[in-house]
Amino acid sequence: xxxxxxxxxxxxxxxxxxxxxxxxxxxxxxxxxxxxxxxxxxxxxxxxxxxxxxxxxxxxxxxxxxxxxxxxxxxxxxxxxxxxxxxxxxxxxxxxxxxxxxxxxxxxxxxxxxxxxxxxxxxxxxxxxxxxxxxxxxxxxxxxxxxxxxxxxxxxxxxxxxxxxxxxxxxxxxxxxxxxxxxxxxxxxxxxxxxxxxxxxxxxxxxxxxxxxxxxxxxxxxxxxxxxxxxxxxxxxxxxxxxxxxxxxxxxxxxxxxxxxxxxxxxxxxxxxxxxxxxxxxxxxxxxxxxxxxxxxxxxxxxxxxxxxxxxxxxxxxxxxxxxxxxxxxxxxxxxxxxxxxxxxxxxxxxxxxxxxxxxxxxxxxxxxxxxxxxxxxxxxxxxxxxxxxxxxxxxxxxxxxxxxxxxxxxxxxxxxxxxxx
Amino acid sequence: xxxxxxxxxxxxxxxxxxxxxxxxxxxxxxxxxxxxxxxxxxxxxxxxxxxxxxxxxxxxxxxxxxxxxxxxxxxxxxxxxxxxxxxxxxxxxxxxxxxxxxxxxxxxxxxxxxxxxxxxxxxxxxxxxxxxxxxxxxxxxxxxxxxxxxxxxxxxxxxxxxxxxxxxxxxxxxxxxxxxxxxxxxxxxxxxxxxxxxxxxxxxxxxxxxxxxxxxxxxxxxxxxxxxxxxxxxxxxxxxxxxxxxxxxxxxxxxxxxxxxxxxxxxxxxxxxxxxxxxxxxxxxxxxxxxxxxxxxxxxxxxxxxxxxxxxxxxxxxxxxxxxxxxxxxxxxxxxxxxxxxxxxxxxxxxxxxxxxxxxxxxxxxxxxxxxxxxxxxxxxxxxxxxxxx
Numbered sequence: 043x044x045x046x047x048x049x050x051x052x053x054x055x056x057x058x059x060x061x062x063x064x065x066x067x068x069x070x071x072x073x074x075x076x077x078x079x080x081x082x083x084x085x086x087x088x089x090x091x092x093x094x095x096x097x098x099x100x101x102x103x104x105x106x107x108x109x110x111x112x113x114x115x116x117x118x119x120x121x122x123x124x125x126x127x128x129x130x131x132x133x134x135x136x137x138x139x140x141x142x143x144x145x146x147x148x149x150x151x152x153x154x155x156x157x158x159x160x161x162x163x164x165x166x167x168x169x170x171x172x173x174x175x176x177x178x179x180x181x182x183x184x185x186x187x188x189x190x191x192x193x194x195x196x197x198x199x200x201x202x203x204x205x206x207x208x209x210x211x212x213x214x215x216x217x218x219x220x221x222x223x224x225x226x227x228x229x230x231x232x233x234x235x236x237x238x239x240x241x242x243x244x245x246x247x248x249x250x251x252x253x254x255x256x257x258x259x260x261x262x263x264x265x266x267x268x269x270x271x272x273x274x275x276x277x278x279x280x281x282x283x284x285x286x287x288x289x290x291x292x293x294x295x296x297x298x299x300x301x302x303x304x305x306x307x308x309x310x311x312x313x314x315x316x317x318x319x320x321x322x323x324x325x326x327x328x329x330x331x332x333x334x335x336x337x338x339x340x341x342x343x344x345x346x347x348x349x350x351x352x353x354x355x356x357x358x359x360x361x362x363x364x365x366x367x368x369x370x371x372x373x374x375x376x377x378x379x380x381x382x383x384x385x386x387x388x389x390x391x392x393x394x395x396x397x398x399x400x401x402x403x404x405x406x407x408x409x410x411x412x413x414x415x416x417x418x419x420x421x422x423x424x425x426x427x428x429x430x431x432x433x434x435x436x437x438x439x440x441x442x443x444x445x446x447x448x449x450x451x452x453x454x455x456x457x458x459x460x461x462x463x464x
Numbered sequence: 465x466x467x468x469x470x471x472x473x474x475x476x477x478x479x480x481x482x483x484x485x486x487x488x489x490x491x492x493x494x495x496x497x498x499x500x501x502x503x504x505x506x507x508x509x510x511x512x513x514x515x516x517x518x519x520x521x522x523x524x525x526x527x528x529x530x531x532x533x534x535x536x537x538x539x540x541x542x543x544x545x546x547x548x549x550x551x552x553x554x555x556x557x558x559x560x561x562x563x564x565x566x567x568x569x570x571x572x573x574x575x576x577x578x579x580x581x582x583x584x585x586x587x588x589x590x591x592x593x594x595x596x597x598x599x600x601x602x603x604x605x606x607x608x609x610x611x612x613x614x615x616x617x618x619x620x621x622x623x624x625x626x627x628x629x630x631x632x633x634x635x636x637x638x639x640x641x642x643x644x645x646x647x648x649x650x651x652x653x654x655x656x657x658x659x660x661x662x663x664x665x666x667x668x669x670x671x672x673x674x675x676x677x678x679x680x681x682x683x684x685x686x687x688x689x690x691x692x693x694x695x696x697x698x699x700x701x702x703x704x705x706x707x708x709x710x711x712x713x714x715x716x717x718x719x720x721x722x723x724x725x726x727x728x729x730x731x732x733x734x735x736x737x738x739x740x741x742x743x744x745x746x747x748x749x750x751x752x753x754x755x756x757x758x759x760x761x762x763x764x765x766x767x768x769x770x771x772x773x774x775x776x777x778x779x780x781x782x783x784x785x786x787x788x789x790x791x792x793x794x795x796x797x798x799x800x801x802x803x804x805x806x807x808x809x810x811x812x813x814x815x816x817x818x819x820x821x822x823x824x825x826x827x828x829x830x831x832x833x834x835x836x837x838x839x840x841x842x843x844x845x846x847x848x849x850x851x852x853x854x
Contacts, residue, residue, distance in 0.1 A: 123812055125805040127542070127826075132806065161597060161771075165572045168597065168771055169806035175775055176810055184597060184771055188607070189569070191578055191592030202607040206598055378592075379579025404542045407802060411547065411576040414538050419583060432540060 049301065051286040055267055058282065060147070062272050066095055067149030075219060078154040078174065081348045083162025083187050083370035085211065087231035087275035087357070092219040096272045097151060099170070103134040105146055107322030107436030115141065116437055129166045130405045130437040132173065139177060154180050156218045158211065162187040163347070163375030164408040183214040187370040193381045195371050203367035229359040231275035236356040238269055241283035243352050248290050249340040250393055253310035255293035257300040259339035260329040263320060270348030275357075302333045311336035312457055315389045317343045317382075317416065318401040318409050323438040331450045341389035343382065346374035353385070375408045383419045390424045397457050399429040399450075404440050427460065429453035469690040472683065476667040479674055480717070483530055483553065487674050488521055489561050499623050501589075502562040504550070504577070505712040506570055506769065507738045508593055509612060509756050511746075514635040514677065515627045516619040521562060522673030522738070525549040528716040528830040538580070544800040545828045546713040547577045554585065564589030564622060566615075570712060570769040571803050589622055591615065597771040599761045609757045616753075632752035640745040642677045645684040647740070650732070652688060654788045657704070657729035659697045663720045669736045703845040706790045707733040708781060708811065709797030709804040711767050713829050722834040723794070727845035731788040734767060741765050768803035777807065778814020785820050792848045794841065795824035821848045 069076055077094040079085070081101065089096050106112040115137030116130055122140065124133050138144070145151040159171040159182055168184075175182055185206050188199040212223045245265055249258045256262070265286060273279035293299075299307040303326055314332075316339050321328050332339065349355065350372045358365040370376070377385070390398055400417055402410045417428045431449050434440035465473075479487055485500075492498045499518040503510070510520040526532070526549030535552030553559050565588065567578035578592040594611060598604030616627050646669065653660040668687055672680040691697070707723070711734045723730060746759040764770060766780040785793060793815055797804035808824065815822050823844040825837055 123809045125808065125826075127800045128802055128805050165570075165575070165769070166802055166806065169768070169803065172772075172775075172777060172810060173806070176777075176813060182773075182775075184773065186597035186604070186771070188594045189575060189592060191575075191594065196610075198607060198610040202596075202598075202603065205603045205606070209600060209603055210598065378582065379576055380582050382579075383583070402540055404540075407543065407572040407576070410540060411543055411573040412538075412580050414540065415580050415583060 049289050051282060051289055052264070054282050054285055055264065058268060058273060058278050059271070062095070063145050063147045063149075066097065066145060066151055067147050069095055069152045075155040076152045077156045077158050077215075078171075079158040080160050080162070080164075080167050081270050082164065082373040082375055083160035083185065084270075084274075084348065085158065085160065085185070085207070085366055086272065087228055087235060088207070088211070088215065088366065089158065090275060091224055091227045091231060092215045092221050094156070094215070094219060097154065098271055099135045099174075100131050101271055102138060102145065102151065103131040103436050104322045106134050106138060108325055109146065110323065111138075112323060112436035113438050129170075130435055132166060132170045134436045135170070136173060139174075153178055156180055156214060157182040159184045160187065160370065161185060162370050163189075163373050164406075166408070181214055181218065183211045185211055185370070187376060189378070190371060190376055190381065191378050193378050195368065199371060200364060200367045203370055204363045207363050207366065225362060228362045232357040232359040232362055232365060234277060234280050235275040236358070238274065238279045238283040239349070239351045239356050241287040242266070242269055244287055245283070245290050246341075246345065246352055248294055251294060252313070252394065253297070253299050254313065254338050254340050255290050255298055255300065257302070257307075257333075257339050258345060259316045259320065259342040260302075260325075260332070261300050262339070262342055262345040266345050266348060300338055302329065304330075304333070307333055307336065307338065309336045310338050312397065312454055313338055313340045313393065313395045315339070315341045315386060315393065315395045315398040316401060317386055317398065317413065319344045319347075319403050319406060319435060320401060321403070321433040321441050322436050324441045324443060327443055328433075328441075328446070331447050335451065335454050337454060340393040340395055343374055343386060348373065350374055379412045379416065383416050383423070386416070386420055387423045390420070390426055395426060396461070397426050397429065397453070398424075399431065399453065402430065402432045404432065404434045405437065406435065427453075427456060466690055466693055469687070469694065472687055472690060473664060473667065476671040476683070480667050480670045481529060482674075483526060484558050485521065485561050485674060488519060491519055491676065492561060497623075499563040500561055501564045501566060501619070502559060503566040504568060504570075504574055505738060506568060506767065507595065507741045507764070508566045508568050509615070510677070511632060511635040511639050511752075511756060512612065512615055512627065513619065514638065515632040516616075516623050517625055518563070518619065518623060519676060522736075523550060523553070523559065523562075523565070524670070524673060524714045524736075525829050526553055527714065528718070528832060530830075532830075542800055543573055544713055544798050545830060546798070547573055549829060550577065551580070551584075554581075562588075564591070566591050566593050568593040569595045571801075573802075574712070589618065591618060595760065595770075599773060601758065601761060605757050605761050608760060609753055612753050612756060629752055633748050636746050636752055636755060637748045638677050640748065642672070642681045642684075643740060643742060644745070645681045645688075649684055649688060650740070654731045656699075657731055658699050659691050659694065661724055662730040662733065663717060663724060664691070666717065666720055666735055669739055672736070672739050701849070702727045702729045703792060703848050704729050704731045704788065704790045705845070706731060706781065706784050706788065706793045707735070707796050708793060709795050709801070709808070710735050711737040711769075711804070713798035713801060715796060715827050716829060716831055718834055719796070719827055719831060719837060722838045723841050726838045726841035727849075728794065728841055731790050732784045734765075737765055737767060768807035776814070777810040781811050782814050782818050782820065785815075785818075792821040792823070792844065794844065795822060797824075797826055799826045799828050
């Protein structure tokens with residue numbers, strides 16, 4: 043491996059996210075209002091068009107996991123009666139709240155002026171914000187997104203979402219912000235979204251090259267950071283993805299592999315597709331288990347939870363509310379299991395993967411329920427072997443490093459033997 | 465026990481224990497063109513299935529009498545039990561009698577199970593019923609009407625029949641009568657739980673999962689007549705409790721018996737909630753689909769899987785405690801049940817605000833050891849009888 047060098051996009055993202063948390067910390071003093079919402083089905087452009095600052099509790103939870111704070115927060119929530127069986131993102135968030143809601147900058151994250159409950163692809167979101175509503179004296183706007191059970195976006199699904207945005211979401215945003223809905227401003231923001239989405243897709247699809255210049259899972263979670271959080275529809279988001287794309291174009295031209303925490307990966311021995319979210323509490327250790335074996339993730343489903351742009355969707359400024367509806371409907375966890383299997387099958391084929399792995403996380407039934415059947419179906423359809431590991435999002439009690447490493451190594455050895463046999 | 469009551473309890477017990485759905489097979493065999501549509505908890509509009517001339521069949525998992533051989537291979541250890549036993553039932557051909565399955569929107573596991581069904585049984589009719597979480601008639605109501613229309617179209621295609629408005633109005637009336645009978649049963653139990661023990665009531669309700677509603681209503685009425693004739697059913701010094709958390713995966717019957725033996729009269733519960741989804745009658749005149757939609761929006765049960773725009777999640781539970789003069793609440797939820805367990809802290813907060821005692825434990829539908837539960841429930845019962853301010 044070569045030496046670690048911080049690329050400009052990494053620094054840029056750090057500045058952007060740091061700046062956002064600074065703005066949140068300053069929000070009460072600056073008179074800025076805050077909307078809590080979720081990553082899948084987020085309406086960032088609409089929220090921003092009212093000058094709200096978005097807070098995404100899943101992002102807070104995963105950052106707490108990476109900063110080794112989540113165990114204490116989860117314990118705090120369990121002390122308050124939350125079951126050991128349920129989503130650890132929820133418990134991490136509730137525990138963080140109980141301990142002062144301090145963000146990564148050391149300043150408290152401001153209380154929400156509005157909870158925007160985008161109920162997309164995950165039932166737990168609804169309960170999560172109902173729990174938060176018990177803690178905060180603020181209004182809630184519910185946006186129920188129907189599930190794509192038969193793999194189709196029916197017109198009345200879109201109509202239902204648009205009507206909710208018009209009758210529930212916008213009026214509450216107007217009421218809380220004291221500002222009128224400005225469709226031109228929304229359109230301008232959506233235009234920027236589409237630009238950033240083009241570049242993100244180019245970056246993700248660069249992994250079709252052999253060797254891949256990126257890791258589309260462990261690296262991919264950084265690439266999706268700005269667009270899945272507060273920066274979709276912003277100039278900053280466009281700049282970031284242009285910068286990132288230029289860097290990847292350069293890597294590709296030089297035939298370079300992905301950057302890891304220990305430098306550039308100079309050999310690509312295995313190309314994998316991964317289904318499921320990563321573990322955050324031991325993220326680096328988890329990643330290392332792959333790059334030490336020269337395994338590169340060339341496509342992943344987790345990087346599609348906040349939007350399935352690589353299948354052609356772009357935010358369309360000419361139909362602003364309808365495009366937000368289509369976006370919400372198309373997020374990965376809002377797809378049926380057959381559609382998820384079909385997508386992963388396409389990834390295995392399009393990205394020339396040697397195999398696929400499922401990281402099944404205890405916390406997330408939306409992802410996990412049915413994954414064992416997905417494993418069998420994918421093996422049958424693609425003819426490539428699948429691996430299955432279990433961990434959790436932010437509860438370190440469910441990350442058994444030795445077991446996971448053992449499984450990954452065994453799986454990769456099996457791929458190697460299969461390759462030699464053929 | 466009166467022979468007629470003995471016979472009735474025996475009948476509903478047999479239906480409960482019959483994992484092969486023999487009664488549904490018999491119902492279908494009586495006429496060659498009959499269809500049966502399965503549904504999972506909690507709520508589906510059974511009236512529409514009935515109006516299509518089909519039999520709605522509640523599939524509530526395999527309980528504690530089904531050995532899971534293949535079902536466990538489909539689910540990780542941290543997923544609740546009902547999907548694995550339901551898959552087991554299907555893979556062992558016990559659900560072959562069903563011509564379709566409906567999976568209502570309740571949680572991510574049941575939602576994903578609908579997709580598994582599509583992949584495992586591609587030749588069977590499957591529909592995910594995405595109930596609205598927006599309760600504005602012009603918004604959520606319009607959406608739900610479109611979903612109900614789609615269900616009607618599906619069933620018409622499947623059965624080669626037409627669902628006429630008057631047939632649907634008639635089915636609504638049939639189910640109104642069924643729900644009225646169940647309400648009377650619950651009121652009777654709340655008044656005199658020693659006459660109508662939950663261990664019997666539960667079996668009686670389970671029969672409603674497989675019987676035509678007309679037959680089920682007759683059984684309930686018969687039970688309401690027969691149970692008070694039992695002279696040895698006398699009031700005992702037991703605690704009155706509300707049981708909550710069991711709206712999806714059902715507890716083993718042994719657990720309900722254990723609670724009664726531990727000194728708890730169950731005076732309200734959320735078992736088989738779909739059969740009691742509406743607190744009042746659905747209008748029988750006018751546009752029947754609109755009536756079903758409006759009933760869902762305005763009269764539906766307040767349970768964990770339903771969003772409450774007005775907040776105050778525990779209000780219905782506190783009301784239930786007061787209405788049924790209960791002395792405490794037992795949270796009895798299936799392990800790994802996201803809706804029930806995520807809801808619980810909110811319900812606990814509401815109870816504590818109102819000074820209502822509570823205790824909690826978890827079960828699985830195949831739980832076989834009840835000693836700890838009996839001890840805990842007995843202690844809870846003793847504590848509220850001995851130490852409550854009342």
